[in-house]
Each structure stands twice: as C-alpha cells, then as structure tokens.
Amino acid sequence: MAFLYRNREAPFTAIRDALDLTGGNLVGHVAKLEEAGYVQTRRVLARVFEVRYVITDKGREAFRAYVDALQDLIALADGAP
Numbered sequence: 001m002a003f004l005y006r007n008r009e010a011p012f013t014a015i016r017d018a019l020d021l022t023g024g025n026l027v028g029h030v031a032k033l034e035e036a037g038y039v040q041t042r043r044v045l046a047r048v049f050e051v052r053y054v055i056t057d058k059g060r061e062a063f064r065a066y067v068d069a070l071q072d073l074i075a076l077a078d079g080a081p
Helices: 002-007 010-019 023-035 057-077
Strands: 009-011 039-045 049-055
Touching: 002 009, 002 010, 002 049, 002 057, 009 010, 010 023, 010 049, 023 039, 049 057
Parallel strands: none
Antiparallel strands: 009 049, 039 049
C-alpha cells in the first residue's frame, strides 16, 4: 500500500521487484486488497501486455488512517500527550 500510495499506479513487476516478493505472493496480497476495495487491477497493452495496480480513493483514505494511527501510537510510546 505504501508503494502505491506514493506512486498511485505501478506495474506488477515494479512492485514485485521493489518489495522483493514472488509473483504468487504479490498476487495473493493484491487479491485481499482488491476484495477490500483498496486496489484495482488494470491490464494494458503497450509494447507488451502489462498488469498494473492502481490505489483507489478508498485505499488512499484507509492507508492514511493507518499511518495516522501508527503515528499516534508512536507518540504515546514516546510519552507525548
């Protein structure tokens, strides 16, 4: 989600390689994210057939809420009010 949050859209191979995942692992993760409505899959034909993943508005909102919650938790752990 962090990769897509930053890039908005990315090819399967770029995400797989950046996260050092196998293709099967990435497909499994993306399937769960698609079920939640956080990611959409696009198939495009440029010079070759390519699978691209796009973060949805719902996915952006959910990821931002997750990051905010983590920041609050870290602040509490650091003793901030």
